[in-house]
Amino acid sequence: MSILKQKIEELKNRKAKIMLGGGEKSIAKQKEMGKKTARERIDALLDKDSFLEYDMFIQHEAREFGLLGKELPADGVVTGTGKINGKQVAVFAQDFTVAGGSLGFMHAKKITKIMDIALNNRIPLIGINDSGGARIQEGVGALAGYGEIFYRNTISSGVIPQLSVILGPCAGGAVYSPALTDFVFVVEGISKMFITGPDVIKTVLGEEISQEDLGGARVHSEITGNAHFCASSEEECFNQIRTLLDYIPQNNNKESLFNALAKEPLDEIKIETAVPDDPKIPYDVRNVIKSVTDGSDFFEVQALFAPNIVIGYGRINGATVGFIANQPDSLAGVLDCDSADKAARFIRFCDSFNIPLVTFEDLPGYLPGVDQEHMGVIRHGAKILYAYSEATVPRITVILRKAYGGGYIAMNSRHLQADFVFAWTLAEIAVMGAEGAANVIFRKDIAEAENPAEARTQKIQEYKDKFANPYVAAGKGFVDAVIEPCETRKYLIHALSVCKNKKVERPYKKHGNPPF
Ligand code: HXC
DSSP: OOHHHHHHHHHHHHHHHHHTTTOHHHHHHHHHTTOOOHHHHHHHHSOTTOOEEEOTTOOOOOOTTTTTTOOOGGGGEEEEEEEETTEEEEEEEEOTTTGGGOBOHHHHHHHHHHHHHHHHTTOOEEEEEEEOSBOGGGTHHHHHHHHHHHHHHHHHTTTSOEEEEEEEEEEGGGGHHHHHSSEEEEETTTOEEESSOHHHHHHHHOOOOOHHHHHBHHIIIIISOOOSEEESSHHHHHHHHHHHHHHSOSSTTSOOOOOOSSOSOOTTOOHHHHSOSSTTSOOOTHHHHHTTSGGGOOEEESTTSSTTEEEEEEEETTEEEEEEEEOTTTGGGOBOHHHHHHHHHHHHHHHHTTOOEEEEEEEOOBOOSHHHHHHTHHHHHHHHHHHHHHOOSOEEEEEEEEEEHHHHHHTTOGGGTOSEEEEETTOEEESSOHHHHHHHHTHHHHHHSSSHHHHHHHHHHHHHHHHSSSHHHHHTTSSSEEEOGGGHHHHHHHHHHHGGGOOOOOOOOSOOOOOO
C-alpha cells in the first residue's frame, strides 16, 4: 500500500471512530429517549450532502476528575456549514452521547469559531442544544466558554438570524445562549430548559417538580414565552426551521427570498365575513391575515404564548411581511405584559432584518387589573411603543373594528409615525367604548334623568354616533383612507410598493435605551 493510501486509510479510521461519538451504548440510550444523534440531526435538517464538518479532531485539555487522557470524540459538539433551501447556514449540534454534551473549554471554542464564521460571512447560525451544561470537571474553563458564546450572540444580534433548537436538556448557563438568540425551537417530550433543575429546587426550596413540568416544551411555549416554535417530533421541528428560513433573509443587508409562486389568497378565505359587525363578538384574526397573503399562507410565531396577540410571517405579492394582529378570540385582543413583550421583540427582529410590518388592529386597550399593574404593565406596555416608534421599515396599520385609548396609539398609529393607516368602515376610534364613555361623561345627566336606563341608552347612542366610526380620525388625517374590507389587500400592495425604498434617518446615538 502506498504511503498516501495508508494515510488516507488512517484518516478514514480516525473519522469513523469520531463518528461513533460516545459509542454504541450511549447512542442506543439516546435513541431510547426518542432523540437523533447530533450528526443525524444535522443531516436531517440540512440539504442533502451539503454539510461540511469542521474541527472533528479537537481534543479537550482537561486534566482533573478523570478527564486526563480520556477521549471525548469531537469534544461533544459537531460544527460546520451547509445549506438549507439552497442557502448557506452555520450549525453546531451538541452530542449528548459524549459526556452528556457538556460544554468544556474546547467544546466552547468550536462553537465560538462557527459563530465567528457565521457572523463574518453573514449567514444564519443554528445551534442544536442537547447538553448537561457546563462540564463540571473543567470548572472555570467551561464558564469562560459560555461567556464567549453569550458575547458573540449579542454582537451577532440584528446582523444575522440566530436560531436555537433545544433537543434535550439545556440547563444552567446553557439556557442563556438560546435566550439571546432570535428564535427558540422546542420539541414535546424532548426539550427541557431551566436555570436550576428539580434537584436543586428540592434542596433549596423543598419543592418537588418534574423536569417536564418545570421546563418542558409546553411550559416554554405557553407560559414563559421562551420558545417560539413547538413541535411534536424532531422532523416537524426541522420543517419549521426550513419554513422560517424561507421567510427571513440571510442577514441584515439582504432582502428575504422573493417568492411569487402563490399569487392570490385562497377563494375560501372570505374577508367580508371574517369579522363580525358587532364589536362585542370575537373572531379569529388569523383569517383576516390569511385573506390578504399570497396563497393564504401564514407562518405563525409563538402561537401558544400570549394568544391575545398574533405575530408571524406571510407574503404579499411575493415579498415577506411581518404581521402583528390583536386577537379578539383571546381576552378580546387586549394588550398586556406578555403580548407587549411578544409583539415588541417581533417588531425589532423584523426591523433589524428589513421586513415590512403590517398591523391589524382591533382591541379595547390595555388590560386593566392589579395583577397587570404589579407585574409592570407600564414597563412592558412601553416596549411596544418603543419598538414601533424605533422601527424604520415600512409600517402599515389597518384598523378593523375597535381602536380605543392607549391601544389605538400603541398599535402603530400615525402618531408613532406609521407610513399608512387605513380603517375599515366598521372602525371605532375613540378614547373608550361608548358604554364606558357614557357612564363617565354623562354620569350626572343619567343619574338625574327621569328614566336613567333610557337616558343611558340615549347617551350611549349619542357617543356612538359621534365617535364610533373612522371619520373623526380620517377628518384629522390620522387615517389615510377609509376602506371596504375587500379592498384591504389592494391597499396593502399599494402602500408596500410606495414604501419600497423607504429611508428614514435617525439622530446619531450610540444606541437607545428601550424599557427591557
Ligand atoms: C460533565 C456531565 C454533565 C456535566 C452530564 N454529564 N452532565 N458531565 N458535566 N454538566 C455526563 C454524566 O456524568 C454522564 O456521564 C453522561 O453525561 C450522561 O448523563 P446522565 O446523567 O447519565 O444522563 P441523564 O440521566 O439523561 O440526565 C441528563 C441531565 C443530568 C439531566 C442533564 O446529566 C444532569 O443533571 N447533569 C448536570 C446538569 C447541571 O447541573 N449542569 C451544570 C449546570 S451549571 P457517563 O460517563 O456516566 O455516561 C452551568 C453554569 C454555567 O451550566 C453558567 C454560565 C453563565
